[in-house]
Amino acid sequence: MNKDAFRKWSQTAANWGADYRETVGKHPVRARTAPGEVTAKIAKSPPEQPEEMDAIFADFERDIVPGMTHWQHPRFFAYFPANAAQVSVVAEYLVTAMGAQCMLWQTSPAATELETVVLDWLRQALGLPEDFTGVIQDSASSATLAAVLTMRERALNWAGNQRGLANHPALRVYASDQVHTSIDRAIWVSGIGEENLVRIPVSGPQRALDPAELEAAIARDRAAGLLPTGIIACVGGTSVGATDDIAEICRIARDHDLYVHVDAAWAGSAMICPEFRSLWQGVELADSVVFNPHKWLGASFDCSAHFIRNPDSLVKTLAIQPEYLKTHGQDGIINYSEWSVPLGRRFRALKIWFLIRAHGLEGLRRMIRNHVAWSEQLAQKIAAENNFELVTDPMLSLFSFRYAPPNIDDLDALNLQLVNAINNDGRIYLTQTRVDGALVIRFQAGQFETTEEDVLSALGVILDCAASLDI
Incomplete structure (x- = not known):
């Protein structure tokens, strides 16, 4: 790659990243890819001769991106967040360029x-x-x-x-x-x-x-x-x-x-x-x-x-x-x-420097306080629903709940069925854990750009998916 191509493709990648972050909320949160599906699309042997960047970039968009789970999605409520504030991404461009x-x-x-x-x-x-x-x-x-x-x-x-x-x-x-x-x-x-x-x-x-x-x-x-x-x-x-x-x-x-x-x-x-x-x-x-x-x-x-x-x-x-x-x-x-x-x-310090300067501690505090408050609201709403129970109260923005309709012999299997239905639905992403041996569903809010609407919308998805189960 010569200097002109480097400039062109650097700009292309930056523009792609900006477009991706602007539209990520329109994607299903979790990848809908079957095991081996991405592997089947990739050449089994490395190329002997150089390939054109247009072809490589097109394959990236066609074969790789659909197999990615979108951790920067505003309705990513699984695991813990792996945030990448936009200013941090810019700093990482610079770090990568310097190498x-x-x-x-x-x-x-x-x-x-x-x-x-x-x-x-x-x-x-x-x-x-x-x-x-x-x-x-x-x-x-x-x-x-x-x-x-x-x-x-x-x-x-x-x-x-x-x-x-x-x-x-x-x-x-x-x-x-x-x-x-x-x-x-x-x-x-x-x-x-x-x-x-x-x-x-x-x-x-x-x-x-x-x-x-x-x-x-x-x-x-x-x-x-x-x-x-x-x-x-x-x-x-x-x-x-x-x-x-x-x-x-x-x-x-x-x-x-x-x-x-x-x-x-x-x-x-x-x-x-x-x-x-x-x-x-x-x-x-x-x-x-x-x-x-x-x-x-x-x-x-x-x-x-x-x-x-x-x-x-x-x-x-x-x-x-x-x-x-x-x-x-x-x-x-x-x-x-x-x-x-x-x-x-x-050079990891650069992104912290950019992040704190661009948002200020008060901006970061406001984000965290909002996530905690919105999670507490959602937990209260879930607890008020028939056939649902709050298992662990919110610890900051993290809590767990359980779907527990009457006369169900295996609630663990039912809750696993529910969390799979939620994730296959694609609107939000949750994970499960166990509390005192019982399988429960955990929720945490923490994605950098999530909103109150994103968090509270989880209730409708949970109820829709619970209603769709054959019990």
Whole structure:
């Protein structure tokens, strides 16, 4: 591709993106593609000769786009959002055009220094104290892995990386059964092992980890010669928004000299609103916290904010400095590759900088407050309908409900049938989960450009689809 073609197709792609975002609400939210359908349209072998961009772009529109689920659809109410505010998309154009590998200060000084500044902007926005320092990870999974590796090294007096885990007591990490499966993977990858992830029972409407059970588990493990290592606390769990008592967990951790990592991947964005911060009261006592601006705040994927109270412990765990990565003649610099598991790093800070400047914190707060208010309205409307029940109350903008007409033997099968009917209908997109063993349907509002009408329209779709079921 020469410079003229690059200009032409860059403009074509930007125009396509603008048109797509303007019309995305007209598409069915979830792809209506059968397994293997896209594969059948793609050549089985790579081309030996160059192909024309017109043909490649036409195939993209014809074969690829219809097989995409539209995460930027204003009626995407499934999972959690993966928002890409339009200003964030513009910033990503620039990042992609520059194509910088930002692993060290010297490989892109502006990327490193902007990351330092915008992470401090986010720290201030969340109300975290000044002794927290931030780094951008690709996802909460990577931040949690880094936290688990740090708590492992801390418990082993920084010897695990050199000597391995042999000849040590088994390390024990504590969490509820409401935490994300990324915690399980971090436990696997760190070498601690799934059997040493201790699941603490939950209690109360917030489905919070039971502090008394946590203390009892720590005491049992110490008595058995095992090595308590850390606690992973949850704020806004993926299933139905389970939220632990962070202050009490940190008190217990301090008494037992354990590391605390707080996973607030989704709900953390809401903490830019002071009225929601009671949900993580005590977070200033934690050792590390993660939230994903790419979920609810509007930064396009991938962009995870990882805050650490003592970054030296993280760097001590992860830093490797071969000669070819050293920056000579410069003192006091930060190389964020030493704060992450991957060496390579994208220029993720630019989209946060654009996003916060273009919308302002108050604009972002207004969006989040609206989503919470509209979800609460919808939850009340569903609860008032005959044959429907609210299973879990709204946690911010997330709640779950169940279709429960009388004289139905298998309500789990019926609700699975309903959620499939809703998603095949195409007007909205929901997912299911289980609460106390029962299958329920979950709803969350969080797409950056959704409106009150979009959210409240979900009721009509749910009722229409329920009425269509053969029961």
